[in-house]
Amino acid sequence: MRGNILIIDDSQIERKIIGQAIKKRFPEINIVEVENGLNISEKLIKNNIHLCILDIMMPEKNGFEVLKEINDDITLKEIPVIVCTGISDKEAIEKALNLGAYDYFTKPLSEENLKISLPLKAKNAIDLMKRKEELKKKEREIYNLAYRNSITGLPNKNMFKEILGALINEDKNQQESFAMIYIDLDNFKEVNGAFGHTFGDRVLNCLSKRLKKK
Incomplete structure (x- = not known):
């Protein structure tokens, strides 16, 4: 499976752990790491991102602000976003889902999450994004045939x-x-x-x- 994932987390260690867990299960995935959500539109477009993995608790610009910016942009809102937050922070999870997050996982990451849950959530999100892209391509083809x-x-x-x-x-x-x-x-x-x-x-x-x- 091919695709580009953007991991946004102010912790370099957390970014590496998440990226390696996904790459171990799906080696063809391309991982892009950034430490904050500043200039998020440019980062998503420049790297042709199919999935964004977003930490909620970050300085400068928190995950809620990044998520809202993505979903307010008509050119970016189709990109699925998986958020991560503390295991006990249920309000943050609910707020993120209400803001349009595709899915979530909690920290600290368990062995099961690293080996199975997180990689498969990433795969499902990328598959969804690619299906949407293919549907848009077919819609354009049908439009061109008609008009x-x-x-x-x-x-x-x-x-x-x-x-x-x-x-x-x-x-x-x-x-x-x-x-x-x-x-x-x-x-x-x-x-x-x-x-x-x-x-x-x-x-x-x-x-x-x-x-x-x-």
């Missing part, structure tokens, strides 16, 4: 109708404008007949690239 020309990638009549319908239904007091280019290629049927449809597709692609540059 873009398969040869040129330019918007088709379905997209035009949707945009026009949205503009018509908007508040009449709001002034919106848009433009549409309608082009008829002279003798294009003859081009396909003389040189084949593959060559005709290349002509259309060349035209579409020129239009996109304008």
Whole structure:
């Protein structure tokens, strides 16, 4: 199993213990360690993170603040976050789950947690993230099939109708404008007949690239 995990903990020892426990079970996992949650958006995006393991009790910026920042960002909120806190701090666990945490584990880490529970929780979270990514990819493909020309990638009549319908239904007091280019290629049927449809597709692609540059 491949994936990138970001461990946020002010204790270097704790980061190493958590990272090694996961790597021992899943060697292909890539572990990134940081000591605080400052500039969290940059760290998550830069490292293409699939899972964040977050300590609650940290100076400068605690885990609740980091978790809230992640879940308030539409580009990051899909990344699962597993929080860790003291074994007796049930209120912290409840608060973290209410803020959108995917799961939790408690400190000190038992041998069972290190060998089984924590690695499997990490695996399940990464699998969930990858399923979401695959679903979004398929949704984009379906959207493009419905609203873009398969040869040129330019918007088709379905997209035009949707945009026009949205503009018509908007508040009449709001002034919106848009433009549409309608082009008829002279003798294009003859081009396909003389040189084949593959060559005709290349002509259309060349035209579409020129239009996109304008």
